[in-house]
Structures are given as structure tokens and as C-alpha cells.
Amino acid sequence: MELSTFNRVFSLVSLCLLVMLHFTLNLASDSSDEANALVKWKDSLWNNDQSFLPSWNLYPVNSTQLSACTWAGISCDHAGRVESIILTNTSLKGTLDEFSFSLFPHLLYLDLSMNQLFGSLPPQIGNFSNLTRLDLSNNQLSGNIPPEIGLLTHLEILHLSFNQLNGSVPEEVGQLSSLKELVLYHNNLGGLIPSSLGNLSNLARLSLSSNSLSGSIPREIGNSSQLHVLDLSSNHLAGKIPTELGKLVSMNNLVLNGNQFSGGIPQELGLLIELEYLDLSANRLKKSIPKDLGYMLKLHYLNLSNNQLNEEIPDQLAKLFQLSALDLSHNLLKGEILSQICRLENLENLNLSYNNLSGSIPSCFEGMKGLSFVDISYNELQGPIPDSRAFRYAPVEALEGNRGLCGAASSLRLPCKTFTSHKQIFKGWQLVFTVVFPLLGALTLLIVVLIIYQRRKKRNNESNLISCLSGKRRNHENMGEFWMSTVSNIGEKATYKEIMRATENFDPKYCIGRGGYGSVYIAKLEEGHVVAVKKFDIHSLHPSEMANQNHLLKEVKALTELHHRNIVKYFGFCLHAQHSFLIYDYLENGSLNKVLGCEVEAKKLDWNMRIGILRGVAHALSYLHHDCFPPIVHRDISSKNVLLDSDYEAHVSDFGVAKVLQPGATNWTVVLGTCGYTAPELAYTMKVTLECDVYSFGVLALEIIKGEHPGDMILSLSSSLNRMKEKRRLRDIVDQRLPFPDPEIQAPIIKILNLASACLDANPQLRPTMDMICKEL
Structure with a gap:
């Protein structure tokens, strides 16, 4: 090789080495700068406890090796640069003023939610040019949202809810072309909703509720064609509801209650055929209810109460077969109650109170077995009260104010008089x-x-039919008595004999599970319905405990009064000296415990499905704790009592030990429930509280992520999140049978682990409520 050629090759190799060395030194420098910046910010916080983020330190001092990639809450990319900072619920106290935003150009995720951060949101936040997720919710931040937020053009999720932010929503938010979720509820934001939000073509969720926003929803919002959730409730918005909302054909939830909207309900809302939840209550809406609402065939919740709607109830509402709750109370509606309303077989709650409705109550209400709550007070109704469960157990407040009503209810005894010559x-x-x-x-x-x-x-127990729930408590001390009942139409013709035939007298081959109070069997009825039959073991209880049939009746009472998509559906029950059992909806995939215990089945539950299951359980518990009065404590939340349907949606079951928290009562109890899920304070306080369910939910959350009961891991989590993250990296916690979650899935999983840590707090008062958990999930 000629010397000149050799020199050229040597020079080229040397140049490459110099470039690589320079690149390596730059990476090392970047890593050191990031680590130093994080420690500087940590030192500015008000947490003086030595145990606070102990892994965040600068030792060893060799700057060429210094890296934050192994620190709690920190994740790095392949080049060792920080791409994720997730410190949810770590008791951070202080401000963001000392955070060196410019030193983290590769940051993708920043989640500091559920802490005690205060002060303003610095404009330097705009330096996070690659940020895709920013979650600072549930803190004490104040001041304005800086307009520099508009520089985060890669941002997909922006959560700033539950703070004290004021000022207006900056127009620059409309520059966030990648934004999918904008969640700013529960702040002090005022002014107008910026019309620039119409530029966000990828926006799927917009929640600005519980603020002080004023002015006409901007018509430009109708351009956000991917919008699924629009929640502007509890503000000071006025004017007419824009007809352009009818363009949002992908909408699932539309919540505009608690404002000052006037005019009529636009008929264009009838174009929202995917809508499942519509709340326009507590406004100043006038005119009639549009007939076009009858096209919303997927609607399961409709609330138009506390407005000034007049005319008659349109019969087109009878087409909403999925409707479970209908509230038209506190309006000026007139005419008669439609008999077509009885076609709504899924209707559970009906409120028509405080209107000008006249005529009689349709007798077809007697066939609406799923209806559990009805309020027709303060109308001009007359005639007999239907003999149905909803009316029979209605309180006097739900019937009063109608001078012409007669008949019998639990709170009303007015004979129907006939005048003769x-x-x-x-x-x-x-x-x-x-x-x-x-x-x-x-x-x-x-x-x-x-x-x-x-x-x-x-x-002769074989000749007894399942009949409609009569509501009359019989004397169950005589175990020769036999009582079967139903709140659904599947069992109208089903006999005791058929149940025995379908299970071959409860042959073990039909057994699909066992619980603390009996076994569950599968039964295929003659009409093609497949149900689950929970047969109670008469010898399952200790003699000192309540009689077995009382536990059965407790579960029956709980189930007949609970109606939620994530709570197992109840069909009927039987009480007899030989066989006592409940009839449930059969859920194809069985219990969560069974699925997680089988490697093949567990692999079918990917991370998104597991997160969905946890959300379903959270919504069910939130319903029990916050939507039922008095509240109900399940007391036995475990993977065995979470059933999965064909779509792997969760349904909470087994209310045999549920307890209603009566106001003013002490609510003492013996320790019941499944070992390994029971809150520790029950062992020494013996007092049932909502926090007991929250603790069990925390254990279940860990089990879903880990793929098995967490065991001793509960002890490390219940003390502090930071200790957990030091001892156990995410890779060691998640179910090893599934592929390690992608970065976009890691954030919600870490949030779930943080929520689980909060649920397992040794102090019950420091645990979050199920309502808070639902909002976070």
C-alpha cells in the first residue's frame, strides 16, 4: 500500500475514533448533567427526610460514569439519556422552579401526579420538545397555564386536573396537533374556551369540568372528529348548545350539566349514534325534547333534569332499549306517561318528578322487573299505583304531591274509592x-x-315455579318453606325441577367453582339460557355465626338492589331445607383467579385487558361506595370474586358478606373475607369501613399486574413507594408470562402500582377513595 493511501486510511480511522470518542464523551456529559440536575431539584424540595428518594445521589463521584438510569422513577433510552420521570404519589413537596427543563431534551414522559407540588407552572416547560405525556394532576399548582405549553407539539396527553390553576385556557393549546387527551377539570380556570381547540384533529378526550369557564361552546369544537368524551360540566357556560356537536359522530360521552345553556336541545344531537352517556341537566333549556334523541340506540344514561323543557315526552324515547337510567325531573313536561316506556327492558332508574304529567300510571310497569328506582312525585297523576317492585318499595317522597293516586306501596296506603248512586x-x-x-x-x-x-x-319442591319478587319476607325459621324468585324474565317458566334436571341433582361434573359458602354449577335451561347456580352448603358456617339462609338473603337483597355493568347480574334464588341456591348470569371466562392461575389463559390477558379489568372493578366499588345510600362495603374483594365475561370485562360477584354502612351505627363485625386480601386494621378494630375494600383493591391490583397474589410484596409496598422501587424494578414485578410492556403501557402500569401502594397504606385514613382511584384510572 502506498504511503499516501495509508495516510488517508489512517486519517479516516482517526477521525472516526475522534467522532466516536466525542459522541461518547457527550453522552457521558449529558448523563452527568441530567443526574446533577435531578439531584439539584431534589435538594430544592421540602422533603428533608433522609429516606426521601435515597437512590438519587451523586456517588460514585466519577462524572464519566454518573447516570440516573438506575434511580427510582427514572427510565432511560438505549443511549442512557433520561426519557421517563414517573414519581406518582411519592409525597413530593415543593415547586418546579429549580427543575432544569432545558437539560432533558429526550424526555418523553413526565408524571408527578398525586403529590404536593405548589407554585406556578414555569414557562420553561416548553423546552420539553419531545414530551408525549405530561401529568401534574392532583397537586396544588396555581397561577396561569403558560402559553409556552403550545411548544410541546409531540404532546399526546396533558393532565392538570385537581389543582388551583387560574386564568384562561391559552389559545396556544390549539397548536398541540398530536394531543389526544386534554384534562383540566377541578381548577379555577375562567374566561372563554379557546376556539383553537377545533384544530386538534386527534383529540379524543376533552374534560374542562368544575371550573369557572364562561361564554358559547365554540362551534369549532365540531371539527375535532375523533372526540369520544366531552365534559364541560359545572362551569358558567351560556348561550345555545351548538348544532356542530352533531358532527362528532364518534362521541361516547357528552356531559354539559351544571351550566346556563338556553334555547332548545339541538336535534342534531340525534346524529351521535355512538353516544352512551348524555347529561344536559341543570341548565336553562326550553322547548320540547327532540324526537331525534330516539336514534341514540346505544344510550344507557340520559339526564335532562332541572331545565324548562315542556310539551309531552316523545314516544321515540321508547326506542332506547339500552337505557338504564332516565331522569326528566324538574321540568314543565305535560301529558301522560307513555305506555311505550315499558319497552325499556333495561331501565333501572326512572325519575319523572316535579313536572305537569297527568293521567294514570301505565299498568305495564308491573312487567318491568329490572326497574329498581322510580320517582313520580309532584305531578298531577291519578289512579292506582302499579303493583311492581319499584313502586312497592318506593319511599313516600317518591309518590307524594299527586292527589289522585291510590293503592298500596311500602310508604303509602290509599284505597282506590269508587263512587256509586x-x-x-x-x-x-x-x-x-x-x-x-x-x-x-x-x-x-x-x-x-x-x-x-x-x-x-x-x-313438593319439584312443583314450585320461579315467580316474581313479592317483597314479602316469609318466616325462614321453618326450613320446610320454599321460596324462589326472580328479577328478570329468563326464569318466568323455569321450575325447580328444571334446575335440578340441568345440573343432574348438582352432579359434581357440573361444578365450575367453589367458594366459602358453597359451590357454583353451570345449568343450561330448556329455553336456551345458560346460568350459573350457586348452591349454598348448609354446613359451611360455624354454629356461632348467623344461619346460612340469612347469608343467602343478605346476598339476595344486595344483588336485587344493585344495578351496574361491572356487577354480576342476578336472576333468581331458592330457599329450601334440601337445596338453597342463587341463579346468576353465566360468565364464560369464569373467575379472574382461575384465568391467572392457568398459563395459557393468563397469556390471553394482555396489559390493556388487565388494565381494563382493574378499571371495571374500580367502577363497581366506586358505585357501591359513592352511588349507593347507605354505602355498601363488599368485604370480600378478591380475584375469586371477579368474574370475566366473553369479552374479559370484569363483574364483581359474591355479596354474601357485604355490609351496609348505616348512618350513625358502629358497624362492628367479625373478621370475614378472603385471607390475603383483608385489611390489617380489621384484626384489632373489628370495624367495617370503606377503606377495607380499598385495601383489598390494592392487593387485587398487584395481583393483576404480577399475575399472582403478591404475598410478602404487600409489606414492602405498604410502607413507601420509593422503597418498592429500590428493591424491585418494574421488570421484576410484572407478570413474566407476558412480553415486557412497551413504554406507553409502562406509564399506566406504574400509576397502578403507585395507586396500589396508596391503597395498602397502614393508615386507613391515608388511602385514596374509590372515586379518586376511578378518576386516576
Whole structure:
């Protein structure tokens, strides 16, 4: 090789080495700068405890090796540069003023939610040019949202809810072309909603509720074609609801309640055929209810209460077969209650109170077995009260204010009177003497025969039919009594004999699970319905505990009054000396415990499905704790009592030990529930609280992520998140049977682990509520 050629090659190699060395030194320098900046920010915080973020230190001092990649809450890319800072619920106290935003150009995720950060949001936040997720919710931040937020053009998720931010929503938010979620609820934001939000073509969720926003929803929002959730509730918005909202054909939830909207409900809302939840209550809406709302065939919640709507209830609402809650109260509606409303087989809650409705209540209400709550107070209704469960158990407040009503309910006894003339009275008595008296003897004999026949019939358990819930508590001390009931139409013709036939007298081969109080069997009825039958073991309880049938009745009572998509559906029950059982909806995939215990089945539950299951359980518990009055504590939340349907959606089951928290009562109890999920304070306080369920939920959350019961891991989590992160990296915690989660999935998983840590706090008062957990999930 010629010397000149050799020199050229040597020079080229030397140049490459110099470039690589320079690049390596730059990476080392970048890593050191990031580590130093994080420690500087840590030192500026008000946490003086030596145990606070102990892994965040500058030792060893060799700057060429210094890196934050192994620190708690920090994740790095392949080049060793910080790309994720997730410190949810770590008790951070202080401001963001000392945070060196410019030193983290590769940061993708910043999650400091559920802490105690205060002060303003610095404008330097705009230096995070590659940031895709920013979550500072549940802190004490104040001041304005800086307009520099608009520089975060890669941002997909912006959560600043539950703070004290004021000022207006900056127009620059409309520059966030990648934004999918904008969540700013529960702040002090005022001014107008910026019209620039219409530029966000990828926006799927917009939540600005519980602020002080004023002015007409901007019509430009109709351009956000991917919007699924729009929540502007509890503000001071006025004007008309823009017809352009009808362009948001992907919308699932539209929540505009608690504002000052006027005019009519635009008929264009009927174009939102994917809508499931619509709340326009507590506004100043007038005119009639649009017939076009009848096109929302997926709607399950409709609330138009506390407005000034008039005219009659349109019969098109009877097309909303998925509707479970309908509230038209506190309006000026007139006319009669539609008989077509009885077609709404899924309707559970109906409120028509404080209107000008007249006429009689349709008798077809007696066939609406799923209806559990009804309020028709303060109308001009008359005639008999339907003999249905909802009316029978309605409080007096739900019926009062209607002078013409008559009949019997649990809180109302008004005989239905018939006025007759003197001639009619004479003819009536003449009929009594000439016809009735001669038949009285024969009738009496017939009644005696029937009584004897019925008593014999009760002893023959194979001839008893499942009948409608009568609401009359029988004497269950006599175990010879037999009682079957239903709140759904699947069992109208199903007999005890059929249940026994379908299970071959509860043959073990039909057993699909066992619990603390009995076994569960699968039964295929003659009409094609497949149900689960929970047969109670009469010997399952200790003699000192309540009688077994009382536990059964407790679960029945709980189930008949609970209606939620994430709570198992109940069909009927039987109480008998030989066999006592409940009939549930059969859920194809069985219990979560069974699925997680089988490697093949567990692999089917990917990370998104597991997060969805946890959300379902959270919503069910939030319903029990915050939407039921008095609140209900389940007391036995575990993977065995979470059932999965064909779509792997979660349904909470087994209310045998549920307890209603009566106001003013001490609510003491013996320790019940599944070992390994029970809150530790029950062992020494013996007092049932909502926090007991929260603790169990925390254990379940860990089990879903880990793929098995967390065991001793509970002890390390219940003390502090930082200790957990030092001892156990995410890779060691997650279910090893699944692929390690991608970065976009890691953030919600870490949030779940942080929530679980908070749920397992030794101090029950420091645990989050299920309502808070639902908002975070």
C-alpha cells in the first residue's frame, strides 16, 4: 500500500475514533448533567427526610460514569439519556422552579401526579420538545397555564386536573396537533374556551369540568372528529348548545350539566349514534325534547333534569332499549306517561318528578322487573299505583304531591274509592242476597280445599315455579318453606325441577367453582339460557355465626338492589331445607383467579385487558361506595370474586358478606373475607369501613399486574413507594408470562402500582377513595 493511501486510511480511522470518542464523551456529559440536575431539584424540595428518594445521589463521584438510569422513577433510552420521570404519589413537596427543563431534551414522559407540588407552572416547560405525556394532576399548582405549553407539539396527553390553576385556557393549546387527551377539570380556570381547540384533529378526550369557564361552546369544537368524551360540566357556560356537536359522530360521552345553556336541545344531537352517556341537566333549556334523541340506540344514561323543557315526552324515547337510567325531573313536561316506556327492558332508574304529567300510571310497569328506582312525585297523576317492585318499595317522597293516586306501596296506603248512586247500591245488595250468599258456603269449602292443596304443594319442591319478587319476607325459621324468585324474565317458566334436571341433582361434573359458602354449577335451561347456580352448603358456617339462609338473603337483597355493568347480574334464588341456591348470569371466562392461575389463559390477558379489568372493578366499588345510600362495603374483594365475561370485562360477584354502612351505627363485625386480601386494621378494630375494600383493591391490583397474589410484596409496598422501587424494578414485578410492556403501557402500569401502594397504606385514613382511584384510572 502506498504511503499516501495509508495516510488517508489512517486519517479516516482517526477521525472516526475522534467522532466516536466525542459522541461518547457527550453522552457521558449529558448523563452527568441530567443526574446533577435531578439531584439539584431534589435538594430544592421540602422533603428533608433522609429516606426521601435515597437512590438519587451523586456517588460514585466519577462524572464519566454518573447516570440516573438506575434511580427510582427514572427510565432511560438505549443511549442512557433520561426519557421517563414517573414519581406518582411519592409525597413530593415543593415547586418546579429549580427543575432544569432545558437539560432533558429526550424526555418523553413526565408524571408527578398525586403529590404536593405548589407554585406556578414555569414557562420553561416548553423546552420539553419531545414530551408525549405530561401529568401534574392532583397537586396544588396555581397561577396561569403558560402559553409556552403550545411548544410541546409531540404532546399526546396533558393532565392538570385537581389543582388551583387560574386564568384562561391559552389559545396556544390549539397548536398541540398530536394531543389526544386534554384534562383540566377541578381548577379555577375562567374566561372563554379557546376556539383553537377545533384544530386538534386527534383529540379524543376533552374534560374542562368544575371550573369557572364562561361564554358559547365554540362551534369549532365540531371539527375535532375523533372526540369520544366531552365534559364541560359545572362551569358558567351560556348561550345555545351548538348544532356542530352533531358532527362528532364518534362521541361516547357528552356531559354539559351544571351550566346556563338556553334555547332548545339541538336535534342534531340525534346524529351521535355512538353516544352512551348524555347529561344536559341543570341548565336553562326550553322547548320540547327532540324526537331525534330516539336514534341514540346505544344510550344507557340520559339526564335532562332541572331545565324548562315542556310539551309531552316523545314516544321515540321508547326506542332506547339500552337505557338504564332516565331522569326528566324538574321540568314543565305535560301529558301522560307513555305506555311505550315499558319497552325499556333495561331501565333501572326512572325519575319523572316535579313536572305537569297527568293521567294514570301505565299498568305495564308491573312487567318491568329490572326497574329498581322510580320517582313520580309532584305531578298531577291519578289512579292506582302499579303493583311492581319499584313502586312497592318506593319511599313516600317518591309518590307524594299527586292527589289522585291510590293503592298500596311500602310508604303509602290509599284505597282506590269508587263512587256509586243509591240505585247502584240497592242493586248491589240485592245481588249479594240473591246470588252471593247461596254461593258463600260453596266458596268457603273451595277455599279450605285450596289451602290444603297449597300446603301439600309447598312440600313438593319439584312443583314450585320461579315467580316474581313479592317483597314479602316469609318466616325462614321453618326450613320446610320454599321460596324462589326472580328479577328478570329468563326464569318466568323455569321450575325447580328444571334446575335440578340441568345440573343432574348438582352432579359434581357440573361444578365450575367453589367458594366459602358453597359451590357454583353451570345449568343450561330448556329455553336456551345458560346460568350459573350457586348452591349454598348448609354446613359451611360455624354454629356461632348467623344461619346460612340469612347469608343467602343478605346476598339476595344486595344483588336485587344493585344495578351496574361491572356487577354480576342476578336472576333468581331458592330457599329450601334440601337445596338453597342463587341463579346468576353465566360468565364464560369464569373467575379472574382461575384465568391467572392457568398459563395459557393468563397469556390471553394482555396489559390493556388487565388494565381494563382493574378499571371495571374500580367502577363497581366506586358505585357501591359513592352511588349507593347507605354505602355498601363488599368485604370480600378478591380475584375469586371477579368474574370475566366473553369479552374479559370484569363483574364483581359474591355479596354474601357485604355490609351496609348505616348512618350513625358502629358497624362492628367479625373478621370475614378472603385471607390475603383483608385489611390489617380489621384484626384489632373489628370495624367495617370503606377503606377495607380499598385495601383489598390494592392487593387485587398487584395481583393483576404480577399475575399472582403478591404475598410478602404487600409489606414492602405498604410502607413507601420509593422503597418498592429500590428493591424491585418494574421488570421484576410484572407478570413474566407476558412480553415486557412497551413504554406507553409502562406509564399506566406504574400509576397502578403507585395507586396500589396508596391503597395498602397502614393508615386507613391515608388511602385514596374509590372515586379518586376511578378518576386516576
